[in-house]
Amino acid sequence: MQQQKTVEMKNIHKQFPFVKAVDGARFDLFKGEIHSLIGENGAGKSTMMKILYGMYPIDQGEIFLNGEKVDLSKYNTHSAIKHGIGMVHQEFMLVKEMTVLENIILGVEPTKRNSKMALDFTAARKKINHYIENYQMNVHLDRKVLNISVGEMQRVEIIKALYRGADVLILDEPTAVLTPQEADKLFEILDIMRKDGVTIVFISHKLKEVMAISDRISVMRGGKYVATVHKSDTTIPELAKMMVGREVFLDGKRSMVEVGEPVLQVKNVYVPSERELSKNRDISFMVRAGEVLGVAGIDGNGQSELGEAIAGLRPVEKGEIILGDKVISNKAPHYVRDCGLAHIPEDRNDRGLNKEHTVTYNLVAAEIGDAPFSKYSIISEKEMRKVSEERIERFDIRPRDPRNLAMGFSGGNAQKIVVARELGAPGKKLLLAAQPTRGVDIGSIEGIRRLIDKAKREGLGVLLISADIDEILALSDRIIVMYEGRISGEVVNDEYLTDEKLGMLMLGGEADAKS
Numbered sequence: 001m002q003q004q005k006t007v008e009m010k011n012i013h014k015q016f017p018f019v020k021a022v023d024g025a026r027f028d029l030f031k032g033e034i035h036s037l038i039g040e041n042g043a044g045k046s047t048m049m050k051i052l053y054g055m056y057p058i059d060q061g062e063i064f065l066n067g068e069k070v071d072l073s074k075y076n077t078h079s080a081i082k083h084g085i086g087m088v089h090q091e092f093m094l095v096k097e098m099t100v101l102e103n104i105i106l107g108v109e110p111t112k113r114n115s116k117m118a119l120d121f122t123a124a125r126k127k128i129n130h131y132i133e134n135y136q137m138n139v140h141l142d143r144k145v146l147n148i149s150v151g152e153m154q155r156v157e158i159i160k161a162l163y164r165g166a167d168v169l170i171l172d173e174p175t176a177v178l179t180p181q182e183a184d185k186l187f188e189i190l191d192i193m194r195k196d197g198v199t200i201v202f203i204s205h206k207l208k209e210v211m212a213i214s215d216r217i218s219v220m221r222g223g224k225y226v227a228t229v230h231k232s233d234t235t236i237p238e239l240a241k242m243m244v245g246r247e248v249f250l251d252g253k254r255s256m257v258e259v260g261e262p263v264l265q266v267k268n269v270y271v272p273s274e275r276e277l278s279k280n281r282d283i284s285f286m287v288r289a290g291e292v293l294g295v296a297g298i299d300g301n302g303q304s305e306l307g308e309a310i311a312g313l314r315p316v317e318k319g320e321i322i323l324g325d326k327v328i329s330n331k332a333p334h335y336v337r338d339c340g341l342a343h344i345p346e347d348r349n350d351r352g353l354n355k356e357h358t359v360t361y362n363l364v365a366a367e368i369g370d371a372p373f374s375k376y377s378i379i380s381e382k383e384m385r386k387v388s389e390e391r392i393e394r395f396d397i398r399p400r401d402p403r404n405l406a407m408g409f410s411g412g413n414a415q416k417i418v419v420a421r422e423l424g425a426p427g428k429k430l431l432l433a434a435q436p437t438r439g440v441d442i443g444s445i446e447g448i449r450r451l452i453d454k455a456k457r458e459g460l461g462v463l464l465i466s467a468d469i470d471e472i473l474a475l476s477d478r479i480i481v482m483y484e485g486r487i488s489g490e491v492v493n494d495e496y497l498t499d500e501k502l503g504m505l506m507l508g509g510e511a512d513a514k515s
């Protein structure tokens with residue numbers, strides 16, 4: 001690796017209204033390295049990189065690009081792009097109705113030499129095809145973005161940045177939205193890009209991935225810089241400890257609880273879907289009080305539809321779903337909740353939170369009409385505040401101030417607000433947890449997993465839908481696997497169950513897996 005510093009950020013400070021997001025942190029990049037930036041939710045990673053990308057002005061600090069000090073009074077996204085910095089955000093910024101090609105050249109359209117009014121699509125296509133071939137990306141230039149997969153959208157975002165001349169590419173949690181296969185594909189692409197001299201910043205919570213692809217790793221905690229280490233000089237437990245400031249135990253033993261009556265019965269259920277492979281076809285299983293039933297599978301095999309049907313968010317064509325002793329199929333979501341459903345939805349941004357409201361409101365939203373929050377139709381702000389403060393403390397939501405709006409929260413803390421509301425409310429029988437730790441940092445993963453295990457110990461049945469095999473294995477007592485809308489197998493999570501056996505079922509194989 002050449003030791004030329006492409007980027008150097010020193011003593012950076014950034015204050016938001018309620019929180020000091022970056023507090024004297026530093027960061028640097030050598031040309032052609034993959035440098036991971038890790039830290040708990042809210043540690044300031046995204047803010048630090050958005051500063052480098054010119055999105056936020058800073059209160060104090062210095063940035064050097066290729067050895068030259070940047071005039072920060074004039075620094076913005078435009079200047080960052082000019083300096084060869086590109087960023088792919090957690091949420092993609094593509095126009096769905098336009099084709100991939102149109103999206104890539106949007107705003108920087110090449111024109112024909114003889115007429116500034118005529119777009120030169122041939123030139124654009126040639127330049128883009130060079131990236132596609134060089135980095136072995138599977139991208140269809142003439143498809144509309146609404147018809148391509150999430151993985152392909154991400155590749156389009158990467159090409160968009162390269163097309164604008166990026167040789168420093170910041171990827172903010174790129175694998176959070178990808179299937180394991182798509183993530184592997186992305187790593188292959190990044191590896192070729194690195195060999196080609198592109199410098200890559202990889203923000204991630206998945207320490208296995210970080211250890212697999214990084215050259216160096218920097219750790220932030222509470223807005224501050226903690227350390228930078230070479231991959232070969234560190235280990236996953238050491239990184240976890242640097243991030244969280246204490247030892248983290250992710251492979252704690254799950255509790256063994258005596259199971260009780262069935263709390264959820266799904267009987268020969270058919271659920272429609274816009275995608276053929278996700279239609280649920282004749283699904284039957286039950287979850288008992290005091291057990292965790294894991295639903296494993298590669299994303300898009302009908303798990304999301306199943307979860308939505310149980311929560312009352314999607315119709316059931318045939319069959320029946322029973323919660324406790326009540327039929328809940330084709331009933332309204334609030335009825336299902338009243339029957340005892342606690343729901344951690346897959347999409348916390350759209351369904352889990354009301355982002356324009358405060359943390360207090362979000363933490364008690366489902367109970368606002370009940371005592372003690374509401375008496376004689378009068379809402380008690382004081383009670384709401386008291387309970388929300390309790391839940392903020394108990395579920396370790398940061399920052400602590402309940403007056404904050406949900407929209408300012410980092411990924412993991414936003415998820416903790418949802419978990420706190422759902423598990424904090426009384427009278428629950430079933431916890432439906434869909435991808436509960438996606439995008440969540442390692443300390444919070446440990447916390448959320450403990451809370452799920454605790455819900456089981458307290459007698460709830462838990463239906464855990466997760467694409468993360470490690471998570472399924474850590475928490476589930478029994479596991480069903482979904483493949484193309486059907487249950488491809490059911491296994492007991494005992495010492496005979498292996499990753500390979502489960503992986504085989506996830507790919508639709510038989511795997512003589514009935515253990």
Ligand SMILES: Nc1ncnc2c1ncn2[C@@H]1O[C@H](COP(=O)(O)OP(=O)(O)OP(=O)(O)O)[C@@H](O)[C@H]1O
Nearest residue numbers: 016021041042043044045046047408409410411412
């Ligand atoms: N636009 C904003 N307005 C107000 N506060 C913000 C804004 N963006 C971030 N914050 C706050 O700044 C802190 C740092 O957030 P940041 O998104 O940089 O963390 P992160 O390390 O990237 O976290 P995550 O891993 O959860 O994405 C958090 O407390 C967050 O709530």
